[in-house]
Amino acid sequence: MNALLRLTNVQKAFGENQVLRGIDLEVARGEMVCLIGASGSGKSTLLRTINLLEPIDDGEIRLDGVDISEPGLDPQPVRKRIGLVFQSYNLFPHMTAMDNVMLAPRRLKGLSKADLAEPVTALFERFGLADRMGHYPDQLSGGQQQRVAIIRALAMQPEVLLFDEITSALDPELVAEVLDVLRAVRAEGITMILATHEMGFARELADKVCFLDRGQILEAGTPEQLFDAPKEARTRQFLSQVL
């Protein structure tokens, strides 16, 4: 099986703080991988290195066989293929929801607002936000903002979508609507990597779950293997705290 994304011995330090200590990970096309682990275990940093927002210190990241972590490589073409959704939404506050979604396709694919009106409207409709397209981010609830952020990432039609604890900043009653959107994205067959604290969701949808501990993938397997029969003591300890 040829992996779409292959990480080998990925290392990353911020100053003295070694955040990623040799991550090996393979993600096949269409697969959904969940990263679980305590805060500070390196989940967010790992996602940011895959999107090339953080350059790695050593090791390599291959996308479709091509080394995208090569120092000096232009990150722009890679980022078009790998989307990232943030915990804090990070919508552009001076633009309407629709303009947030259209900005990247307009600039990078040379499409006009008229070209995009139809597909973008369809995306908003599919995620139940058709009546919110003209709203500014501060007129939307947290859950709505996060759904717009997901639409914004989807509009570039990326091959891989990364989600960085996207429900952690939401009030509990808003988490469900965002998870519903994730289910819909999952149904499209887009390759997804999620850093998440939603264990029930990970168990329901993930093909593979990885437990990160102090910058290493301590244990990985199917949801059944990891949640029902964890091999490592630290995995058991973590799960007993969060489940």
Place this chain on the structure above:
Amino acid sequence: MTDNSPKAALPGRRAVYEAELRKRSMRIAVLSTLAVVAAIAILVPLAPGWDAVKRSFFNGGVFAKTFPGLLNAFLLDIAIFAWSLPLIAIVGLLVAICRDIQRPALYPLRLFAMIYTDVFRGLPVILVIYLIGFGIPGLGLPRPWNSPYIWGSLALILVYAAYVAEVIRSGIESIHQSQRSAALSLGLSTTDTMRYVILPQALRNVVPANMNLVVALQKDVALLSFVGPVEIFRQAGVYKSLYANFTPYVGAAIIFLIITIPATRYADYLMHKRRRQQQ
């Protein structure tokens, strides 16, 4: 009219109490203001030199004769202000962007922008006006390039653009890093990120601060009188000599205040609104 909605009900105890408080503080404020004004009106004329001051600064006859001329001269202040302002905005924006350049090949631009803002913010405005306003026409340039209007304005533009650049740069730095991350993560170039994501937000944040600079510029136009242009301050000086009376300066002050007070209030209002939005 009968209306049983809760809004139409009698004011509650707290509202009655607060209305009473407001009325009381209003009464106290009015009384104390009247007392201060009365004290000034009675005490100042008792000063030994009051009659002389009244004659030379508040002379109604001189005021009436010179005020139209002052207003006319003020048109020149407005003209200088009007052509300097857009140039200040453009130069300030360009310098601010240059200071943010990361590419090593363009480092000279960044260095130049840094030196430029340091130099022109570090000098008194009047000194720059003297150096440029007298220095460049001294090169013996042909007309109209020896005009003090041009070089005096240039001095103002250079100084104010340096301040505007710093204000804009502080605005750029105030935009949270996560906005840059979000734009880059979509694949946008650094240039597009600056142009579509960072700058629009930064410029909006610094409108009030720039408005204060606009008010300051409005006043500093008067400094150009030192290199030649007969604008309002210089015209007031001419009238002063003519009538041996200082009243024209008071007239000029009034004209400035008519413009600057509303502008300052407006800047304060913008600042206030901005702060409320950010909460």
